[in-house]
Amino acid sequence: MTNAAHITASKLEQTSENASKKPLLGVNVDHVATLRQARGVSYPSPLAAALLCEQAGADGITIHLREDRRHIQDADVYEMAGQLTTRMNLEMAATTEMLEIACQVKPFWVCLVPEKRAELTTEGGLDVAGQLTWLTDYIGQLQAADIKVSLFIDPEDKQIAAAVNCGADAIELHTGAYAEAGLADDIDRMNAELNRIKNAVATARFTDDKLLVNAGHGLTRDNVNAIAQIDGIYELNIGHALIADAVFVGLEQAVIMMKSAMHQSI
Ligand code: PXP
Numbered sequence: 001m002t003n004a005a006h007i008t009a010s011k012l013e014q015t016s017e018n019a020s021k022k023p024l025l026g027v028n029v030d031h032v033a034t035l036r037q038a039r040g041v042s043y044p045s046p047l048a049a050a051l052l053c054e055q056a057g058a059d060g061i062t063i064h065l066r067e068d069r070r071h072i073q074d075a076d077v078y079e080m081a082g083q084l085t086t087r088m089n090l091e092m093a094a095t096t097e098m099l100e101i102a103c104q105v106k107p108f109w110v111c112l113v114p115e116k117r118a119e120l121t122t123e124g125g126l127d128v129a130g131q132l133t134w135l136t137d138y139i140g141q142l143q144a145a146d147i148k149v150s151l152f153i154d155p156e157d158k159q160i161a162a163a164v165n166c167g168a169d170a171i172e173l174h175t176g177a178y179a180e181a182g183l184a185d186d187i188d189r190m191n192a193e194l195n196r197i198k199n200a201v202a203t204a205r206f207t208d209d210k211l212l213v214n215a216g217h218g219l220t221r222d223n224v225n226a227i228a229q230i231d232g233i234y235e236l237n238i239g240h241a242l243i244a245d246a247v248f249v250g251l252e253q254a255v256i257m258m259k260s261a262m263h264q265s266i
Pocket of ligand 1: 028030064091111113152172215216217218219237238239240241
């Protein structure tokens, strides 16, 4: 059974309703696969990790099938598609190879990201404005296969307008610059980046109130609250810091702790 087959009508209704509620947590389990690939063995299993995250309250599971297959493998994607009980968000580059895989797997979401082979992680947002024709056609093909499409973009007006123009169902705002400012203890820059993200959420919601606005990258229990409190954020996708927490407290507790950090009021 595909992931799409698990999706009930009520889940679809939740999708548009949740825009004004507490943000959802999508857990990225790529780094469970990173640990496995480091030894070339069969453990730890990203699928088992994803199922534990779901039991602990994750609202969705994100995996990034990179072109170089450095962590998640094709078999992980197919295996998870049949067993997740929430929603799969499949991150991928907008290539012909990935389109074929997505159309077979039919995840609930595809999130299109830019990919550079030499990068440690996804460095910048997708240049949607610069490849509008290609992406409009690409997104149309995914949507024709009943897949919702999100675009990972920097919090810039030009990219938001382009995402709306090419028919995306959601955007995911890149929070990497905000997170990096925090790591550098640069509070002024962190506040400036936070404001940039707040403005981007407001612009996106104003431009198209059906466009869902997600955010992610570099979010931790220490920096997540300010992002989670932004009115209009639908879902946060968090991987590295949550899996790092899990090394000390276990995966289920790490999910519970992240949700609590997101939802506590300041
Ligand atoms: N969202 C997107 C589009 C990403 O590419 C990543 C990293 O794979 C994340 C969220 C999660 O980022 P992090 O692992 O830093 O939490």
